[in-house]
Amino acid sequence: MTLVNDFDVPLKISLHLMPQTSRIELGDIGEITLEAHSKTQVLIPVTVIASGTTTVIAEFRNNKGKTFNDISVLTLSLSVISPAVAWFTTGAALMLFLAAVAQSVRRVRRSRR
Incomplete structure (x- = not known):
């Protein structure tokens, strides 16, 4: 997530971040310092428990715990x-690759005869 500070x-x-369903768990981010007129990227630890659509409410709070902007509703x-x-997919891809190599080796051997 990219955070932008346009203030001086x-x-x-x-x-x-508050998920509205139990399909997702969000880790704690802690306090963030945004320099004046800067952009900062923040990694949010996420654990997905179940597939589907969920809503997450995001809000910024100052160091006193007061919300200083409107909340944002994120649909994920x-x-x-x-x-x-x-x-299974990795194994199938590996077998396909090995079969292609074997076929190439056979073609090279046939062309030399």
């Missing part, structure tokens, strides 16, 4: 890929 002074803020489309599916 640096800001110390905290970003609070989540998908989960099972580790078994990932292994």
Whole structure:
């Protein structure tokens, strides 16, 4: 997520993200310092529990805990890929690659005869 500070002074803020369903878990980001007239990218630790659409409410708070802007509603489309599916796909790709190499070797041998 990219945060932009268009103000003339640096800001110390905290970003609070509140998922509206239990399909997603969001990690804590902690306090963020945005220098004056700067952009900062923040990595948000996310764990997807179930596929589907969910809503996350985002708000900025100052160091006193007061919200200083309107809340933002983020709609996210989540998908989960099972580790078994990932292994199967990787295995199939590897077998396809090996079959292509074997076919190329056969063609080279035939052309030399």
